[in-house]
Amino acid sequence: MTISLLMLVGTLLLAGGTVHGGRAMFGRPCCGARRNALRIGALVLLACDLRLVMMNQNTIGFAIVLWVGTFSLSTIATALICTFLNWRNAARSSTSHPFG
Amino acid sequence: MxxxxxxxxxxxxxxxxxxxxxxxxxxxxxxxxxxxxxxxxxGLRASMAWLHNWVGIVTGWVLYAIALSGALSVFRPEISVWMRPELAGRTAQAVPATAAAIAWLQAHAPDSPAWYLSAAGPRAPYTWALWLQNGHYVQRALDPVTGAPDGIRDTLGGEFFYRFHFQLQLPYPWGRLLAAVAAMVLVLTLLTGIVVHRRIFSDFFTFRPNKGQRSWLDAHNLMGVAALPFHLMISFTGAVTLGTLLFPWGIGAAYHHAPGAFDTDMSPATVARPVSGHPGTLAPVAAMLQMADQKLGRAGLGQVYVFNPKDAASSIIITGANDDRIGYATHVLQIDGTNGRLLKEDREDRPVMATFAVLYGLHIARFAPGPTRWLYFVSGMLLACVIASGLRLWTIRRRKQGRTRGLVVMERLNAGMIAGTPLAFSAYFLVNRILPASMLARADHEVQVVFIVWGATLAGAVLTPAVWSWRILGSATVVALAGIVVLSAPWTTGVEQGTAMVATALALGVATAISRTRHGGISKGRQISTSE
Structure with a gap:
């Protein structure tokens, strides 16, 4: 559970560093320094997650297979979260500008 | 020129x-x-796009069926248990269950030249056996205590999906050859897809719903990119697994003088001794299996093959399971059936063969513990969705250029194949519980139902506008999946709960897709229906 949560937070940070993801999470794409910080943070978290998975598995091979699979699922989950955030942002902006 | x-x-x-x-x-x-x-x-990208589109559309239907059956075969033992409710909640030990099975086969199938057994285990509380009887191979699940098939319904269970995944229910070698070519084509399609997808990183987490073609492309890209490592791994290892069919010339050139020598070189301990022609009897097998179990250590018994059981040169070949490593069948024992003496012990340590064992093991995922198995299943389903969305996208794009007769047929067949395959597979589960348990040739009838339903959905789809086929077949699939949930009652065992959960999730997914089509969502169904 901890491993999955760490992975999800990592992919969310990674998404925050992209143009579409940044717009969904922060309302606008991040600037260069902030984007780099998000990406580095994401990579550190993902690396820590891989380390944790390796410690919990019998072999490195098992750990890598599990980590890659979890990363795929986290990516899909993150994309759906970004889609929801985009939808919410759009709903809010249409409420605040009914004739816009 | x-x-x-x-x-x-x-x-x-x-x-x-x-x-x-x-x-x-x-x-x-x-x-x-x-x-x-x-x-x-x-330029390169346009060429790759052309290749990606056409190769994908030509092989898409076969790949879709292979991906779907492959995802299901991850849970082959669990599906087999679900389809044999008589075994629900039972447990079995590999050694006594295999000994009981061999004792029963000695009494009831003594003339078969070989008995091929898959040992019982925590996931499969039965011994799966294959033997020759009256000129035909018989496959049955054998009781872990009595060793007899009595009282256990005749069904292929999850074995059907596993075999279909790489044989496509076609005679050897055509089914395997087709699956091998499809695997190679999938590798090609994935690689060209990577080249084509220009914004692979910037659109990594992007899905924009309710935008018609754009939404389909986003969904196709998202599912394809998110599980890309799995997709590349599974297609490449699939092609490698059937590599000798794709490239038989090397073997032909190196072993033309002795065709059997290739198998001996590949796995020395799995080649049985030749028949002596003198009668013989098997020594008590329980002791031999116990000895093998100890030698195999944590892995335990995997496959047990008994060759020439009535001959003085009978041999028992035992392959270790691979719960403790990715590589498959890397530890093999050969035992003299008449006296229990160890004839050969082969631990695979040749680099190329060990690499092949790892690639094969990665593909079949027998090593996978529970969470990894679920990830395999979900990733396999994502691959099926990537293929299905690609096929749908192909027709949506072409519709903008005008509606031709060929495109209409393509759209209808797409609907029949993409929505009909899950329906046919669901029918397999339903018919398993509907047919009488003691029916003759029951397993064959179950498989026939799959192809009857599949054929009917395709024929119906060709004659019906695509938008109606999507709704009718989708609704029928939801009903069939709901039926599986109900038949999984009383939901007390892990298998029943897992099956009900997956069927519910799939039913909700299909129902959502139908409702989105009805309301002009991702697929803009209304626009399509009016133009058709």
Whole structure:
């Protein structure tokens, strides 16, 4: 559970560093320094997650297979979260500008 | 020569790839047919887009069925247990269950030249056996205590999906060859897809719903990119697994003098001794199995093959399971059936063979503990969705260029195949519980139902507008999946709960997709229905 949560937070940070993801999470794409910080943070978290998975598995091979699979699922989950955030942002902006 | 090349270069081709994937600046917009010259001028990405589209559409249906059955075969033992409710909640030990099975086969199938057994385990509380009887191979699950098939319904269970995944229910070698070619094509499609997808990183987490074609493309890209490592791994290892069928010439060149020598070199301990021609009897097998179990250590018994059981040169070949490593069948024992003496012990440590064992093991995932198995299943389903969305996208794009008869047939067949395959597979589960348990040739009838339903859905889809086929077949699939949930009652065992959970999730997914189509969501169903 901890491993999955760490992975999800990592992919969310990674998404925050992209143009579409940044717009969904922060309302606008991040600037260069902030984007780099998000990406580095994401990579550190993902690396820590891989380390944790390796410690919990019998072999490195098992750990890598599990980590890659979890990363795929986290990516899909993150994309759906970004889609929801985009939808919410759009709903809010249409409420605040009914004739816009 | 130059004239031939000129003719070849001016063959008419479809412009889609050029227009959709970055070759638009060089693509002709005048309406004249696109030629090879245009493709070449369009650059690498346009060429790859063309290849991605056409290779994908030609093999998409086969790949879809292979991906779907492959995802299901991850849970082969669990499906087999679900389809044999008599075994629900039972447990079995590999050694006594295998000994009981061999004792029963000694009494009831003594003339079979070999008995092929898969040992019982925590996931499968039965021994799966295959033997020759009256000129036909019989496959049955044997009781872990009595060793007899009595009281256990005759069904292939999850074995059907596993076999279908790489044999496509076709005679050898055609099914395997087709699956091997499909695997190679999938590798090619994935690689060309990577080249085509220009914004692979910036659109990594992007899905924009309710935007018609854009939504389909986003869904296709998202599912394809998110599980790309799995997709590449599973397609490449699939092609490698069937590599000897794709490239048989090397074996032919090296072993033309002795065809059997290749198998001996590949796995020395799995080649049985030749028949002596003198009668013999098997020594008590329980002691031999116990000894083998100790030698195999944590892995335990996997496959047990008994060759020439009535001959003085009988041999028992035992392959270790691979719960403790990715590589499959890397530890094999061969035992003299008449006296229990260990004849050969083979631990695979040759680099190339060990690499092959790892690639094969990665593909079949027998090593996988519970969470990894679920990830395999979900990733396999994502692959099926990527293929299905790609097929759908192909027709949506072409519809914009005009509606031709060929496109209408393609749309209808797409609906029949994409929505009909899950329905046919669901019917397999339902018919398992509907047919009488003691029916003769029951397993064959179950499989026949799958193909009858599949054929009927395809025939119906060809005769019905695509938008109606999507709704009718989708609704039928939801009903069938709901039936599986109900038949999984009383939901007390892990298998029943897991099956009900997966069926519920799939039913909700299909129901959502139908409702989105009805309300003009991702697929803009209304626009399609009015134009058709």
């Amino acid at each position: 130059a004239a031939c090349r000129d003719v070849l270069l001016r063959m008419p081709l479809d412009a889609q790839g050029l227009r959709q994937h970055g070759g638009h600046r060089d693509a002709p917009c005048s309406g004249r047919p696109v030629t090879w010259v245009d493709i070449v001028k369009g």
